[in-house]
Amino acid sequence: MKLPIALMLLGLVTGPLLAQDRDHVTVEDYDPVTLLKVPEHDVTAAKYPFVDVHSHWFGASTMRPGEVDTLIQEMDGMNMAVIVNLSGWSGERLAEGIENMEGRHPSRVVTFANLDFEGFGTDAWTRGAVRQLREDVELHGARGLKIYKSLGMRTVDVDGNRVAVDDPRLDAVWALAGELGIPVLIHSADPMGFWLPKDEHNEKWLELKLRPQRWMLPLGGPSFEDLLAEQHRVFARHPETTFINAHLGWLAPDLGRLGELFDRYPNVYSEVGAVLYDLGRQPFTARAFLTKYKDRILFGKDAYAVAEYHYYFRTFETRDEYFDYYRKYHAQWKLYGLDLPDDVLRHIYYKNALRIIPGLDPALFPAE
Numbered sequence: 001m002k003l004p005i006a007l008m009l010l011g012l013v014t015g016p017l018l019a020q021d022r023d024h025v026t027v028e029d030y031d032p033v034t035l036l037k038v039p040e041h042d043v044t045a046a047k048y049p050f051v052d053v054h055s056h057w058f059g060a061s062t063m064r065p066g067e068v069d070t071l072i073q074e075m076d077g078m079n080m081a082v083i084v085n086l087s088g089w090s091g092e093r094l095a096e097g098i099e100n101m102e103g104r105h106p107s108r109v110v111t112f113a114n115l116d117f118e119g120f121g122t123d124a125w126t127r128g129a130v131r132q133l134r135e136d137v138e139l140h141g142a143r144g145l146k147i148y149k150s151l152g153m154r155t156v157d158v159d160g161n162r163v164a165v166d167d168p169r170l171d172a173v174w175a176l177a178g179e180l181g182i183p184v185l186i187h188s189a190d191p192m193g194f195w196l197p198k199d200e201h202n203e204k205w206l207e208l209k210l211r212p213q214r215w216m217l218p219l220g221g222p223s224f225e226d227l228l229a230e231q232h233r234v235f236a237r238h239p240e241t242t243f244i245n246a247h248l249g250w251l252a253p254d255l256g257r258l259g260e261l262f263d264r265y266p267n268v269y270s271e272v273g274a275v276l277y278d279l280g281r282q283p284f285t286a287r288a289f290l291t292k293y294k295d296r297i298l299f300g301k302d303a304y305a306v307a308e309y310h311y312y313f314r315t316f317e318t319r320d321e322y323f324d325y326y327r328k329y330h331a332q333w334k335l336y337g338l339d340l341p342d343d344v345l346r347h348i349y350y351k352n353a354l355r356i357i358p359g360l361d362p363a364l365f366p367a368e
């Protein structure tokens with residue numbers, strides 16, 4: 001054989017091989033396809049009708065009838081009985097949003113009001129907030145109060161100082177929520193990894209690399225533990241007020257500690273929005289925890305996306321193993337189904353919501 005032909009043949013063999021030999025794959029790109037063959041279930045609708053207590057419809061006041069009808073159709077497809085819009089704002093804007101979303105489907109949508117922290121720090125602010133919240137609930141029909149994580153992290157008072165979650169100038173608001181019989185869904189802090197060094201040991205490294213503004217450590221603000229302590233002091237000071245601690249209180253990596261919080265404060269509930277990845281990676285611990293505290297956990301999703309709800313149903317209802325979470329930068333690890341007992345599913349899906357959110361229609365849920 002002549003030399004050029006031999007070289008050409010060698011190239012035919014090694015060329016494709018070299019293309020398949022990549023020694024340098026970045027962590028961001030590494031996306032192995034599992035060779036594991038185990039049963040898979042795409043659960044597109046929940047086993048029982050459920051209430052999503054954590055959704056955001058910031059534009060409710062300008063929503064068109066067709067958009068609301070589409071939402072209700074999608075909810076029907078997932079067996080979602082009720083959706084809670086936590087972003088109701090207040091005053092006229094709240095009233096318009098409630099009219100748009102609840103007007104045509106009165107039993108299917110619930111709206112929570114929000115506080116406007118502009119001018120916070122004066123007695124007038126506190127008096128105004130109390131008057132506004134009472135009006136939002138009694139006149140406009142809000143059925144809860146949602147507090148964003150900005151409280152404690154970004155909100156400043158009229159003097160430019162950070163407002164702590166347990167600032168006493170908010171006590172009248174928490175007390176009023178208790179008096180009105182509405183729950184306060186409160187989001188404080190963020191995943192603990194955001195306060196850790198952004199290095200090879202941080203399990204949130206990929207998220208911090210892709211979303212650098214989420215890294216809290218260099219900002220010099222309150223620590224993760226500071227924020228949780230402030231929030232827990234609010235729970236302690238207002239035993240007559242029902243609080244829904246959003247995102248499992250960011251304690252899902254330490255469910256034992258969340259259990260202690262529930263034991264200490266009977267007025268505290270929580271919801272699973274956007275932390276499914278922490279439950280699905282500890283199926284045995286999570287199953288035992290959710291069974292023990294089935295009276296305290298509600299279903300929540302946060303960002304609305306139909307296909308993503310399917311992961312919640314799959315994680316709660318199946319025994320599937322080693323499947324992906326829907327957002328790799330939140331969790332580059334795999335999830336496992338918890339195979340929750342029916343009684344636990346019913347509590348998380350609707351029974352607890354029926355108990356603590358006023359005005360839900362029991363006819364939407366199984367009698368028993």
Ligand SMILES: [Zn+2]
Nearest residue numbers: 054056302303
């Ligand atoms: Zn949210």
